Amino acid sequence: MITLHGISKTYAQGGLEVQALHPTDLMIGKGEFVAIMGPSGSGKSTLMNILGCLDIPTTGTYELDGKQVQSLTEDELALVRNEKIGFVFQSFNLLPRQTILKNVELPMLYGGVAKAERKARATELLSKVGLGDRLDHRPNELSGGQKQRVAIARALAMNPPILLADEPTGNLDSKSSLDIMRLFEQINGEGATVILVTHEADIAEHARRILRFGDGVIRDDLRKDLAQGEVLT
């Protein structure tokens, strides 16, 4: 469902060019659970932002569900994001003045979902992440782990086939991190493709495929679900 060919990203800043991502080929199939690891500055977020249609690559082609994404306009990209991608950030990115119910409803508002249905689905999603009794709370009344669960519920609002998460447990204690990973496992089990960035090996262990980055290049691509000796063709 995701096919990258020669995708690269160069940032130009103050006369200095940084090649954050060297030309990269990558295929990720429907229903995969991928962890991306690698040192700080190695290009993980750059790749995630391109995968999430939040940023445009400098070179290469990105095919998402049969659609060439690199040639879409801003408006078309926004539509693809709304339909296909849920994004979870390290710092939650919730609207502080709104209740968590409204926060989860927001993508559906943009997606043109009717009011009653928005509320019903947001309530259902918040119950799913264990916050069904907190609908009227605001983000600052919740713990970090709870905020991240709201962010995941929001990411799932439009029922996206792909869930991207950039260090979703980076700000959480180990118990909350485990809760979040169980949630990702459940979502993946229900059929969504899950791709997450993490610095922690025990978090990456929850994934079935681990990509390791170094200096803007994929150095290693390990699939745990291949039988021993089996070779990808």
Ligand SMILES: Nc1ncnc2c1ncn2[C@@H]1O[C@H](COP(=O)(O)OP(=O)(O)OP(=O)(O)O)[C@@H](O)[C@H]1O
């Ligand atoms: N908007 C930008 N403008 C200029 N340079 C950038 C920009 N975003 C990222 N970079 C540079 O691109 C390189 C890769 O950054 P990226 O954010 O992808 O790293 P990362 O692997 O996610 O690191 P971390 O683990 O610290 O989050 C870095 O050298 C970074 O400074």
Ligand SMILES: [Mg+2]
């Ligand atoms: Mg990053």
